[in-house]
Amino acid sequence: MQSLQIARLMTRGAACGLALMFALHAFSTIAVAGAPTTVPEIDGGTVSAGLALLSAGVLMLRARFGSK
Amino acid sequence: MTVSRALAPAVPDASHNVPQLGLLLLLAAEILVITVGYDTEDVDRVAAPLANLVGHSPQLLRLFIAISVVTLLSGGTRLIADALREERPLPSRVRLAYLGLHGCALLLFVGVTATLFSGAPPVVAHPYAWAFSWYIAGAALVASWAATLLSRHDWSRLAHAHGFALRVGAVVGTAVWAISLLTRGLWIPLARWTFALVAWLLGLLYPQVVSDPAALLIGTPQFKAIISPECSGYEGIGLIVAFLSVYLWLFRNDLRFPRALMLLPLGAVTIWLLNALRIVALVAIGTAGWKDVARGGFHSQAGWLIFNAVALGFVALAHHVTYFKVATRVDRSHAEEANATTAFLAPLTATIAVAMITGAFSASMDWLYPLRVIAAGAVLWIFRRHYTGLRLAISWRAIAIGGVTFVIWVALVPTNGDLGRAWPEALRAVPVHWAAAWLFIRVIGYVVAAPLVEELAFRAYLTRRIIRSDFQAVPVGLFTWSSFLISSLLFGALHGRLWVAGTIAGMAFALALYHRRALGDAVQAHATTNGLIAVYVFTTGQWALWA
Numbered sequence: 001m002q003s004l005q006i007a008r009l010m011t012r013g014a015a016c017g018l019a020l021m022f023a024l025h026a027f028s029t030i031a032v033a034g035a036p037t038t039v040p041e042i043d044g045g046t047v048s049a050g051l052a053l054l055s056a057g058v059l060m061l062r063a064r065f066g067s068k
Numbered sequence: 069m070t071v072s073r074a075l076a077p078a079v080p081d082a083s084h085n086v087p088q089l090g091l092l093l094l095l096a097a098e099i100l101v102i103t104v105g106y107d108t109e110d111v112d113r114v115a116a117p118l119a120n121l122v123g124h125s126p127q128l129l130r131l132f133i134a135i136s137v138v139t140l141l142s143g144g145t146r147l148i149a150d151a152l153r154e155e156r157p158l159p160s161r162v163r164l165a166y167l168g169l170h171g172c173a174l175l176l177f178v179g180v181t182a183t184l185f186s187g188a189p190p191v192v193a194h195p196y197a198w199a200f201s202w203y204i205a206g207a208a209l210v211a212s213w214a215a216t217l218l219s220r221h222d223w224s225r226l227a228h229a230h231g232f233a234l235r236v237g238a239v240v241g242t243a244v245w246a247i248s249l250l251t252r253g254l255w256i257p258l259a260r261w262t263f264a265l266v267a268w269l270l271g272l273l274y275p276q277v278v279s280d281p282a283a284l285l286i287g288t289p290q291f292k293a294i295i296s297p298e299c300s301g302y303e304g305i306g307l308i309v310a311f312l313s314v315y316l317w318l319f320r321n322d323l324r325f326p327r328a329l330m331l332l333p334l335g336a337v338t339i340w341l342l343n344a345l346r347i348v349a350l351v352a353i354g355t356a357g358w359k360d361v362a363r364g365g366f367h368s369q370a371g372w373l374i375f376n377a378v379a380l381g382f383v384a385l386a387h388h389v390t391y392f393k394v395a396t397r398v399d400r401s402h403a404e405e406a407n408a409t410t411a412f413l414a415p416l417t418a419t420i421a422v423a424m425i426t427g428a429f430s431a432s433m434d435w436l437y438p439l440r441v442i443a444a445g446a447v448l449w450i451f452r453r454h455y456t457g458l459r460l461a462i463s464w465r466a467i468a469i470g471g472v473t474f475v476i477w478v479a480l481v482p483t484n485g486d487l488g489r490a491w492p493e494a495l496r497a498v499p500v501h502w503a504a505a506w507l508f509i510r511v512i513g514y515v516v517a518a519p520l521v522e523e524l525a526f527r528a529y530l531t532r533r534i535i536r537s538d539f540q541a542v543p544v545g546l547f548t549w550s551s552f553l554i555s556s557l558l559f560g561a562l563h564g565r566l567w568v569a570g571t572i573a574g575m576a577f578a579l580a581l582y583h584r585r586a587l588g589d590a591v592q593a594h595a596t597t598n599g600l601i602a603v604y605v606f607t608t609g610q611w612a613l614w615a
Contacts, residue, residue: 046427048564049420050372054311056417056525057380059533062319063409065387 087163088152089553091217098174098209103129106185131245138244139237141317143230150229156221163216170212177205259284259300265344266295270351286347291354291362293347301343304375308335311379315386321394328392335382342374360431369428376421408540411454412529415521418443433494435506441513444521455524460588466580470596473576474604477597480569483610491611511602514614519594522559526574527581527590530555545585552578573597 103126140147158166184198214223227234263284270277270286279286284295312335316328349370354362386392422443426436448455495503532539534551556578560571573594580593605614 046368046372046424046564048562048567049424050376052562053372053376053417053420053424054379056413056420057376058315058383060406060410060413060417061380061383061387063406065384065393 088154088217089549091213093553093557095213099129102178102181106181127245127249130248131242134244134248135237135241138241139230139233141314142236142240143233147230147233150226151218154218154222155225156219158216158219166212166216170209170216173205173208173212177202177209180205255300255302258302259295262300262340262344262347263295265341266347266351269344269348273348273352274355287351288355290357291351291359293351293354295347299343299347301340304339304343304371304378305336307375308339308378308382312382315383319386323386323392324394328386331382331386331392335378338382339374339378342378343371346370346374358431361429364432365427365430369424373424373428376424405538405540408454409529411451412524414451415444415447416525418447419517419521432490435494437506437513438509441509441517444513444517448517448520459584459586460591461586463580463584463586463589463592465583466589466592467596469576469580470593471600473573473593473597474600476572476576477569477601478604478613480572481566481613483612489611491614492609510614514602515595515599519591519598522562523577523581523587523590523594526555526559527578528587530558531578531581543585544587545581547582552582 180198180202184202218226260281263279263281263286266286267277267279270288274288276289277286278289278292285292286295287293309332312332316323316331350362350366353366419440422440423434426434426439430436495507498506528544529539531551532542532544532546534554535542535546535548552575556571556574559574559577560567560569563570576597577590577593581587581590583589601613605611
């Protein structure tokens with residue numbers, strides 16, 4: 001029983017570590033996104049439309065699938 | 069309609085926090101004006117290590133943003149609510165004195181910045197003194213702002229109550245910032261992997277593929293593209309992992325952990341693969357003869373479309389697949405709220421999505437604009453029964469507000485953009501009946517569809533959603549400072565580079581709504597403004613106003 005709990009803790013720890021690593025990696029991208037690019041993958045000129053679509057989409061999906 | 073259920077507000081009402089909200093806006097505006105107005109690269113001309121540190125000040129701003137975001141995420145809404153609640157409010161006289169001090173600090177900081185960044189002879193002669201003064205003036209600016217915002221007692225209360233969130237923010241935020249500098253080295257290897265995948269995919273489609281691995285150049289004899297590090301998929305991976313991380317944290321109670329964490333690597337791999345397909349599609353479009361479309365609209369829109377598709381797809385996956393979600397009971401009121409949310413937001417979502425898709429297949433002129441109007445009209449028609457109680461009676465007051473907003477818009481929006489040249493040239497190049505038909509639909513979309521779609525999303529939905537998560541329990545047109553300011557700012561943000569004019573217009577349309585609590589008044593004010601802009605464009609030829 002104790003070993004099972006330890007295994008669960010280790011799994012959660014590894015998963016959290018993985019999540020943190022990815023989150024750090026992701027934020028790091030945003031943090032350096034100020035550098036000018038001529039052919040961007042994510043175009044800064046259309047950021048308002050892109051984020052508006054994302055926000056409205058998330059609100060609709062949350063209303064449909066989320067818990068109260 | 070009356071407020072029937074006592075649910076917690078989505079954002080605390082800011083009726084008693086106008087000074088705090090105003091000061092937050094002031095700080096944001098100051099940062100924006102200073103960062104846009106002065107280029108830190110100019111300091112490179114000053115040959116002194118301390119002065120050169122000033123040139124790296126954007127890194128300090130990024131560090132501040134990283135720490136703030138992580139602190140807010142770990143502190144949650146309780147931190148925001150506590151920050152807006154003053155236990156010992158500053159007397160107005162004292163707050164005004166601190167505000168005056170902040171004004172002086174701002175003038176000093178701008179003065180020192182302008183001199184330092186100009187590389188004038190006094191700076192070259194005494195670089196250390198000027199750099200040191202710059203740091204002191206910057207610290208005075210921040211300190212005077214903090215003193216104006218809250219009393220010493222409230223700052224210490226906040227630090228004591230949210231010490232854990234602040235420590236997490238400081239440690240994790242600094243780690244994020246530091247890793248951001250270190251991971252730049254990964255850009256090139258990722259670009260090489262993307263290059264290899266794109267080369268393989270193009271080989272399946274075309275008999276002859278042109279490639280130069282050293283220059284990361286790939287394509288066909290007709291059209292070639294360089295996979296720069298920024299184009300390698302790194303931005304998309306970063307954005308999707310950031311989005312999903314924040315999403316998993318905010319909605320952690322609805323999801324099964326650690327299973328839900330699998331969404332992070334899955335999202336990263338998915339968006340990287342789709343980015344490779346985006347580059348293949350870019351080459352295919354260029355090879356087919358539409359080089360302007362490939363270099364123009366497709367390149368700028370496809371990345372956002374892919375990011376939105378993956379982000380929303382993974383949110384749906386997280387809540388639809390029982391492997392990831394916690395079992396929840398869906399009751400009747402929940403289903404009604406879901407339908408109402410969709411009814412108010414779907415017209416805007418459909419319009420933006422179609423605009424991005426048509427934009428991806430356009431060069432300089434969006435000839436497919438009529439599809440936007442058709443999409444908006446179709447979605448409005450599908451959900452028409454949800455709009456019956458929104459009162460669409462004529463209001464001269466609303467029309468007058470629309471007129472005043474038009475004057476402000478014309479005064480604030482620059483008229484020398486590229487649009488001013490591109491549109492008339494493109495319209496003259498097609499038969500006159502095509503140009504007339506396109507312009508007619510453009511006017512219908514601008515004066516009828518856009519006001520309906522945007523007012524439903526911002527004034528009918530968002531102003532109420534900000535007050536309560538169960539927005540249907542809030543009457544249309546109920547005023548609170550937080551809903552008024554936040555919805556207007558977001559409306560401004562939707563207008564991109566025209567955000568100042570957009571925010572003022574949003575405030576004006578909200579005022580039209582509040583007078584009679586009728587959404588129709590906001591729609592009329594918005595339609596009047598847009599109609600007058602259309603007339604102004606036709607009579608003066610200032611096409612740039614029609615952005």
